[in-house]
Amino acid sequence: xxxxxxxxxxxxxxxxxxxxxxxxxxxxxxxxxxxxxxxxxxxxxxxxxxxxxxxxxxxxxxxxxxxxxxxxxxxxxxxxxxxxxxxxxxxxxxxxxxxxxxxxxxxxxxxxxxxxxxxxxxxxxxxxxxxxxxxxxxxxxxxxxxxxxxxxxxxxxxxxxxxxxxxxxxxxxxxxxxxxxxxxxxxxxxxxxxxxxxxxxxxxxxxxxxxxxxxxxxxxxxxxxxxxxxxxxxxxxxxxxxxxxxxxxxxxxxxxxxxxxxxxxxxxxxxxxxxxxxxxxxxxxxxxxxxxxxxxxxxxxxxxxxxxxxxxxxxxxxxxxxxxxxxxxxxxxxxxxxxx
Amino acid sequence: xxxxxxxxxxxxxxxxxxxxxxxxxxxxxxxxxxxxxxxxxxxxxxxxxxxxxxxxxxxxxxxxxxxxxxxxxxxxxxxxxxxxxxxxxxxxxxxxxxxxxxxxxxxxxxxxxxxxxxxxxxxxxxxxxxxxxxxxxxxxxxxxxxxxxxxxxxxxxxxxxxxxxxxxxxxxxxxxxxxxxxxxxxxxxxxxxxxxxxxxxxxxxxxxxxxxxxxxxxxxxxxxxxxxxxxxxxxxxxxxxxxxxxxxxxxxxxxxxxxxxxxxxxxxxxxxxxxxxxxxxxxxxxxxxxxxxxxxxxxxxxxxxxxxxxxxx
Numbered sequence: 001x002x003x004x005x006x007x008x009x010x011x012x013x014x015x016x017x018x019x020x021x022x023x024x025x026x027x028x029x030x031x032x033x034x035x036x037x038x039x040x041x042x043x044x045x046x047x048x049x050x051x052x053x054x055x056x057x058x059x060x061x062x063x064x065x066x067x068x069x070x071x072x073x074x075x076x077x078x079x080x081x082x083x084x085x086x087x088x089x090x091x092x093x094x095x096x097x098x099x100x101x102x103x104x105x106x107x108x109x110x111x112x113x114x115x116x117x118x119x120x121x122x123x124x125x126x127x128x129x130x131x132x133x134x135x136x137x138x139x140x141x142x143x144x145x146x147x148x149x150x151x152x153x154x155x156x157x158x159x160x161x162x163x164x165x166x167x168x169x170x171x172x173x174x175x176x177x178x179x180x181x182x183x184x185x186x187x188x189x190x191x192x193x194x195x196x197x198x199x200x201x202x203x204x205x206x207x208x209x210x211x212x213x214x215x216x217x218x219x220x221x222x223x224x225x226x227x228x229x230x231x232x233x234x235x236x237x238x239x240x241x242x243x244x245x246x247x248x249x250x251x252x253x254x255x256x257x258x259x260x261x262x263x264x265x266x267x268x269x270x271x272x273x274x275x276x277x278x279x280x281x282x283x284x285x286x287x288x289x290x291x292x293x294x295x296x297x298x299x300x301x302x303x304x305x306x307x308x309x310x311x312x313x314x315x316x317x318x319x320x321x322x323x324x325x326x327x328x329x330x331x332x333x334x335x336x337x338x339x340x
Numbered sequence: 341x342x343x344x345x346x347x348x349x350x351x352x353x354x355x356x357x358x359x360x361x362x363x364x365x366x367x368x369x370x371x372x373x374x375x376x377x378x379x380x381x382x383x384x385x386x387x388x389x390x391x392x393x394x395x396x397x398x399x400x401x402x403x404x405x406x407x408x409x410x411x412x413x414x415x416x417x418x419x420x421x422x423x424x425x426x427x428x429x430x431x432x433x434x435x436x437x438x439x440x441x442x443x444x445x446x447x448x449x450x451x452x453x454x455x456x457x458x459x460x461x462x463x464x465x466x467x468x469x470x471x472x473x474x475x476x477x478x479x480x481x482x483x484x485x486x487x488x489x490x491x492x493x494x495x496x497x498x499x500x501x502x503x504x505x506x507x508x509x510x511x512x513x514x515x516x517x518x519x520x521x522x523x524x525x526x527x528x529x530x531x532x533x534x535x536x537x538x539x540x541x542x543x544x545x546x547x548x549x550x551x552x553x554x555x556x557x558x559x560x561x562x563x564x565x566x567x568x569x570x571x572x573x574x575x576x577x578x579x580x581x582x583x584x585x586x587x588x589x590x591x592x593x594x595x596x597x598x599x600x601x602x603x604x605x606x607x608x609x610x611x612x613x614x615x616x617x618x619x620x621x622x623x624x625x626x627x628x629x630x631x632x633x634x635x636x637x638x639x640x641x642x643x644x645x646x647x648x649x650x651x652x653x
Contacts, residue, residue: 034568044571049459052454052459056465059451059539060468063539063540064468069484128375128376128379131376132376135371136372136373139368139372140366141367141370142366147373150384156630156633156634156637157630158630159600160614160626161391161610161626161627161630164391164619164622165386165390165394168406169382196376196378196379196380196382197380198379198382198383198384230368232371235372256474259478260479262479276479279479280479314480315474315480319474322467322471323467326470329473329474
């Protein structure tokens with residue numbers, strides 16, 4: 001394990017092992033201290049990978065456990081839940097639970113709705129946040145510190161604090177005395193804040209873009225200015241293309257955050273269906289659909305199969321996205337220096 | 341975009357000679373942030389102000405309108421002294437954040453150091469450890485962590501018993517580890533008991549630390565190797581100074597994350613109050629909580645800022 005950076009290896013020692021003779025000569029030329037250092041290192045290099053594997057497997061299991069459990073539950077009959085001999089591997093395989101859950105969640109329409117809403121919101125929010133972040137990164141103007149403090153406030157204030165006034169804001173949207181529209185239940189409650197860089201976790205995104213644009217060299221912009229580009233054209237033509245990896249990473253995170261949001265959508269939507277909302281209401285929905293009776297009692301243990309199936313269904317699309325685009329989630333952050 | 345570009349451009353033409361370059365640039369600055377500024381006034385500042393106003397009012401709901409009557413600090417007094425749950429929840433949340441945050445930070449730094457080493461299956465290991473980033477903000481996490489209603493929690497219970505205190509103690513004595521100090525044992529036990537929550541809330545932190553570790557210049561590593569530094573020395577003399585700025589970022593992120601988490605009991609209490617149409621009380625609760633969070637974040641960054649090593653300064 002010469003590559004192990006935490007146990008620094010004497011350079012070149014391992015790469016050119018040389019003949020046995022050369023090794024012996026080298027060993028004799030070492031001091032006792034050096035020899036004991038190398039011996040200790042050899043032992044450590046042997047043992048550490050073993051411990052590392054154990055640690056990673058153990059903690060990896062902690063993360064994977066709920067997912068494995070989900071898969072295990074979703075494909076078994078509910079009688080298996082009461083069977084004490086069934087722990088991981090179901091006795092009766094069935095697709096019924098998945099099918100029933102899909103039915104109760106109205107899976108196809110919900111999926112379509114959620115995707116359109118998420119991708120749309122994320123798209124406009126990434127663009128608006130990038131524009132704002134660029135403004136904060138590159139221009140000097142009066143009150144910038146105060147405005148930026150507001151951005152920080154946006155990160156700090158939990159949505160729950162402002163959700164009620166925001167509700168009345170949307171309920172009677174317009175100018176007082178002139179006109180007002182009821183926007184509750186309309187998708188505009190999601191699109192409007194996203195369009196103006198005020199959607200879910202927008203403060204964080206503005207901050208990220210500001211950091212990112214600050215890190216880009218000024219020379220490219222100056223070149224564009226000298227060639228006669230205005231600041232807005234410079235941003236669109238020069239800065240935005242340079243920020244492509246940052247855009248992608250922030251966009252992916254935004255999709256995830258919108259996908260996972262249930263508080264905001266629960267506040268403003270009463271009958272628009274999103275994946276997270278359907279999952280939180282799965283219990284009632286199931287009782288109505290499966291048994292035509294909202295008061296029916298199923299033992300909590302047996303309800304787990306549907307619940308886990310619901311979980312599996314609702315994270316499957318985003319999990320799929322993660323599997324294919326994983327490197328943009330992680331490397332995007334590392335490569336583009338989004339943080340720091 | 342074109343609409344926004346129009347306003348400053350017009351001005352520019354009118355008094356082309358009068359406006360200096362600096363001033364023009366500052367106008368463009370306003371142009372860039374104007375969209376956000378409009379939105380933030382409508383969707384953030386006004387609601388924030390309203391909720392502050394509500395917290396000083398007796399709010400009653402009537403068809404078509406909210407009626408407010410100014411009652412001064414009464415909401416605050418009743419929330420802090422009369423509400424049966426609020427102060428308890430507040431203390432719980434504060435304490436939990438207090439001891440969980442360092443654990444999360446230490447844990448995520450540890451994992452980041454491991455994931456930064458080269459070994460077979462590293463890509464897979466990274467993918468697994470970042471998985472919580474995808475899932476932990478959503479309702480699925482509520483279900484798998486057993487918080488949701490009375491049902492789905494058997495999974496989590498099963499799980500936490502696997503890592504119960506006894507098992508850790510047994511394991512330690514089995515390995516012949518008797519001599520480590522009492523506080524160390526307690527630390528290990530605390531980690532093991534809450535391993536689920538800690539692992540699941542350190543996704544982003546691991547990501548940030550890993551990014552920090554990869555920013556360490558290879559020259560520093562080579563110098564350490566030539567001098568024969570041990571892994572321990574290398575960590576404290578090289579790795580740690582380089583990641584200190586990220587420790588602050590992570591610390592603040594962790595604190596905010598745990599405070600604004602819709603699963604914590606204060607948040608639940610606020611939402612419950614709201615659902616009972618007690619808007620005045622709910623707003624007062626939210627503001628007390630928010631001020632505490634603000635103070636906490638301020639104090640933390642003031643303290644930690646003193647210990648940070650900035651390479652560029």
